Amino acid sequence: MKVRVLWTAIVSVIALAALGVAPASADPSKGEVLAVECDELGPLEIVVFSNGSPSPGLVVGSTQVGIPYALHVEGTFTPVGGEPEPFVDEFSKPAPQNGRLDHCTWHEEGSDEFGSFVIDGEVWISYTPAR
Numbered sequence: 001m002k003v004r005v006l007w008t009a010i011v012s013v014i015a016l017a018a019l020g021v022a023p024a025s026a027d028p029s030k031g032e033v034l035a036v037e038c039d040e041l042g043p044l045e046i047v048v049f050s051n052g053s054p055s056p057g058l059v060v061g062s063t064q065v066g067i068p069y070a071l072h073v074e075g076t077f078t079p080v081g082g083e084p085e086p087f088v089d090e091f092s093k094p095a096p097q098n099g100r101l102d103h104c105t106w107h108e109e110g111s112d113e114f115g116s117f118v119i120d121g122e123v124w125i126s127y128t129p130a131r
Contacts, residue, residue, distance in 0.1 A: 033060060038104040041127065054091055066125040069095050075119035082115065096126040
C-alpha cells in the first residue's frame with residue numbers, strides 16, 4: 001500500500017510538474033522536459049521546474065509559456081511482483097478569456113526498482129504568443 005501511495009504521489013507530481021514554474025529562459029538541464037502534442041501548437045517540449053500545483057511551463061527554445069487551466073491524468077502503476085494499480089488525477093478552473101487556448105496530450109512509460117508505470121495525460125492551456 002505504501003508503494004502505491006508513493007507512486008500515485010510521484011506520478012501526480014510528474015503530471016502536474018509538466019505545467020511547472022519556468023524562468024525567463026528554458027534550461028532543460030535544470031528541469032524535467034516533457035514532450036506534448038497540442039491541437040493548435042503542434043508538438044512541443046515543455047520544461048518543467050515545479051513539483052507542486054499546476055503553474056506555467058516554458059516551451060524549449062522559445063519564450064512561449066503555457067498556463068494550465070485543466071488537467072486529466074490517468075495510468076497504472078504495477079509494483080514488482082504485484083498487480084496493476086490504476087490511478088486518476090484531475091484539476092480544473094475556468095478557462096481564461098484571452099482566446100489563445102489549446103489542448104495537449106502526452107504519454108509516458110517507465111520503470112525502476114519499485115515497478116513500472118504508464119501515464120496518459122491531457123492538459124488544457126492558455127498560452128502566450130511565441131517571440
